[in-house]
Amino acid sequence: MAVTDDAISTIKAMIVSGELKPGQRLPPEKELSETLGLSRNSLREAVKSLEIIRVLDVRRGDGTYVTSLEPQLLLEAMAFVVDLHxxxxxxxxxxxxxxxxxxxxxxxxxxxxxxxxxxxxxxxxxxxxxxxxxxxxxxxxxxxxxxxxxxxxxxxxxxxxxxxxxxxxxxxxxxxxxxxxxxxxxxxxxxxxxxxxxxxxxxxxxxxxxxxxxxxxxxxxxxxx
Missing domain, CATH: 1.20.120.530 (GntR ligand-binding domain-like)
Structure with missing residues (x-):
């Protein structure tokens, strides 16, 4: 669980900093996993988690995008993870x-x-x-x-x-x-x-x-x- 949480926190930080913007497509899986220092399996689990809570939008055959929400709403969507902890x-x-x-x-x-x-x-x-x-x-x-x-x-x-x-x-x-x-x-x-x-x-x-x-x-x- 800790590895997945770290991956989620890293992607969230990229959104907060503006490195990833609402509506923007994420880099290819191989490139992103290398950039974040994560295994591809950990990255996939993080993406799956963020897709379920609607922070990311996985479009089959097209790519993975940050949902077109205002940044503050994206952070609110992450709040339940903080609540749990x-x-x-x-x-x-x-x-x-x-x-x-x-x-x-x-x-x-x-x-x-x-x-x-x-x-x-x-x-x-x-x-x-x-x-x-x-x-x-x-x-x-x-x-x-x-x-x-x-x-x-x-x-x-x-x-x-x-x-x-x-x-x-x-x-x-x-x-x-x-x-x-x-x-x-x-x-x-x-x-x-x-x-x-x-x-x-x-x-x-x-x-x-x-x-x-x-x-x-x-x-x-x-x-x-």
Whole structure:
């Protein structure tokens, strides 16, 4: 993650200094990687990250451009990266989720209907390792919401849905920067679904604890860098 962050910071500095202007095309990948002292893989990851948050516009067959925004707006688009590294509240949200969501999953294991299980299966079957980070995060939000609702406690489901929405940017950033995060998410969702299909509350509780704990651990690690 640190190498990708360094690459992003370097490109951002080029935008701030005016070396790269809104609407300007970036130099070819080989030239830019040599200029920045980065491997081409690190540069590609940085470009991908900046494309997702709309700082860069990758035009297939044409090149990569700085988006046609005013410089101050470009900096605002980068703000969520700073937020992730400086705002401790994101850790507190995951800390609370790690306590409450396993309980919601245990409730769901005893109450979930066949129709609700089918909706979870459809949601999981709709994504794969080739799914974009944004679409995978959308699936993740839906998957967790369906489980909370299946638990039958409307207040708890509403509370968890509200907290989950506060972590979207962190989840996207994890998907961009942590190798294997997509495969890990899909495997953990499959394990959660299996526990719910078996109507096993303790396995559902354990699977959710592992899942939320993994993301929380990554957040804590990111905040230390």
């Amino acid at each position: 400086q705002d401790q509240s994101i850790v507190e949200i995951f800390d609370v989720r790690r306590v409450l969501e396993p309980h919601a999953a245990a409730l769901a294991a005893t109450r979930i209907t066949d129709e609700e299980l089918e909706r979870l299966r459809v949601s999981l079957d709709a994504v794969s390792l080739t799914t974009s980070v944004e679409d995978l995060v959308t699936h993740d939000l839906e998957f967790h919401r369906l489980i909370s609702e299946a638990g039958g406690n409307g207040y708890l489901a509403s509370l968890l849905d509200s907290m989950s929405g506060e972590t979207i940017r962190a989840r996207i950033w994890r998907g961009i920067t942590q190798e294997g995060s997509s495969a890990r998410t899909l495997a953990e969702h499959a394990a959660i679904l299996q526990a719910l299909q078996n109507h096993d509350p303790e396995m559902a509780r354990a699977a959710l604890t592992l899942h939320i704990g993994g993301v929380e651990s990554w957040i804590r690690s990111a905040l230390e860098h």
